[in-house]
Amino acid sequence: MSTSPLRVAVTGAAGQIGYSLLPRIAAGEMFGPDQPVILQLLEIPVEGPQKAMKGVAMELDDCAFPLLADMTLHDDPNAAFGDADWCLLVGSKPRGPGMERADLLKDNGAIFVGQGKAIDENAADGCRTAVVGNPCNTNCMIAANQAKRLPAENFTAMTRLDQNRAATQLAQKAGVPVTEVENLIIYGNHSPTMFADFQNATIGGKPATEAINDEAWLKQEFLPTVGKRGAAIIEARGLSSAGSAANALIGHVHDLHIPSDKVHSIAVKSDGSYGFAEGVWASVPVRTTAPGTYEVIHGLEQNDFGKERIAITNDELVSERETVSDMLG
Ligand code: NAD
Numbered sequence: 001m002s003t004s005p006l007r008v009a010v011t012g013a014a015g016q017i018g019y020s021l022l023p024r025i026a027a028g029e030m031f032g033p034d035q036p037v038i039l040q041l042l043e044i045p046v047e048g049p050q051k052a053m054k055g056v057a058m059e060l061d062d063c064a065f066p067l068l069a070d071m072t073l074h075d076d077p078n079a080a081f082g083d084a085d086w087c088l089l090v091g092s093k094p095r096g097p098g099m100e101r102a103d104l105l106k107d108n109g110a111i112f113v114g115q116g117k118a119i120d121e122n123a124a125d126g127c128r129t130a131v132v133g134n135p136c137n138t139n140c141m142i143a144a145n146q147a148k149r150l151p152a153e154n155f156t157a158m159t160r161l162d163q164n165r166a167a168t169q170l171a172q173k174a175g176v177p178v179t180e181v182e183n184l185i186i187y188g189n190h191s192p193t194m195f196a197d198f199q200n201a202t203i204g205g206k207p208a209t210e211a212i213n214d215e216a217w218l219k220q221e222f223l224p225t226v227g228k229r230g231a232a233i234i235e236a237r238g239l240s241s242a243g244s245a246a247n248a249l250i251g252h253v254h255d256l257h258i259p260s261d262k263v264h265s266i267a268v269k270s271d272g273s274y275g276f277a278e279g280v281w282a283s284v285p286v287r288t289t290a291p292g293t294y295e296v297i298h299g300l301e302q303n304d305f306g307k308e309r310i311a312i313t314n315d316e317l318v319s320e321r322e323t324v325s326d327m328l329g
């Protein structure tokens with residue numbers, strides 16, 4: 001029996017991340033090797049990006065992906081999100097050198113007001129939305145608040161790139177393959193304040209703090225390296241991360257779509273656990289229980305250092321929420 005295709009709307013289809021992301025979705029890396037997809041691509045209604053999106057679509061055609069059941073191109077979010085099962089909100093302005101992600105709030109926040117409404121009015125009932133466009137936690141909160149028909153739990157923001165970055169930093173320090181690093185969770189905002197919780201992580205089954213046994217490095221080098229990695233990539237490339245961001249979104253959605261015992265980091269509407277203010281979108285540990293459905297893992301211990309770090313990233317999320325209070329519907 002054939003499986004019906006999933007409708008996957010992707011914004012910013014002509015952008016850097018879009019170019020790395022779309023072939024991987026069409027190849028089955030996001031939803032699995034037996035799941036056909038229909039790509040519904042959105043770009044701004046401007047000649048250059050529209051033309052570039054057509055070029056991206058031509059290349060997707062030229063790949064002859066067996067799982068790509070159809071593809072539609074749009075300049076109107078209402079059409080792009082029509083009956084969508086997943087909306088991947090990538091399209092927005094990236095930061096340049098010397099900027100923080102929160103500096104993008106004014107320009108990008110408005111995009112997520114309109115797109116939240118368009119998802120609400122047009123997407124499928126069970127639609128899930130993943131936000132990548134920065135600052136992604138707060139943009140996700142804006143979109144979810146505009147989409148009253150859909151449960152807020154269906155809106156998640158991506159901190160998987162931070163989780164992947166942190167895992168590699170620990171593995172390299174310990175001199176082991178990255179697969180040895182487990183239970184590494186990102187708490188809070190996708191910004192330098194995030195807390196990459198090395199204290200509950202394991203390396204080769206042992207606490208990471210024992211395997212590495214260098215508290216100064218963990219606190220003073222590891223955390224800032226992970227927190228400022230996005231800026232370091234911009235400094236090196238002159239452009240923000242794209243291949244690694246697309247890869248992280250593949251992991252984020254894959255692990256939300258396919259249930260397993262795996263614990264992973266996503267930013268979700270806070271229920272107040274781990275000291276986060278209720279209603280901000282904070283990264284916490286989750287486990288996927290059914291396609292697109294997760295439970296937050298409660299009760300992981302935090303010592304005073306962990307609590308302090310979580311308080312700092314929470315304060316930033318609360319302050320971003322105040323900045324966009326007029327966008328919350
Ligand atoms: P880019 O400039 O290369 O591409 C963005 C594309 O989005 C452009 O083609 C633009 O025309 C399009 N766009 C802008 N507004 C749109 C709208 N309203 N609707 C549809 N399309 C729209 O940028 P990029 O490098 O692909 O990055 C995209 C976003 O992702 C940025 O905000 C960046 O900061 C963010 N990002 C987040 C993470 C993360 O970990 N959460 C990682 C990397 C990048």
Ligand code: LMR
Nearest residue numbers: 095101134230231240241
């Ligand atoms: C990243 O973490 O690489 C992205 O959020 C892009 C950025 O602005 O840092």
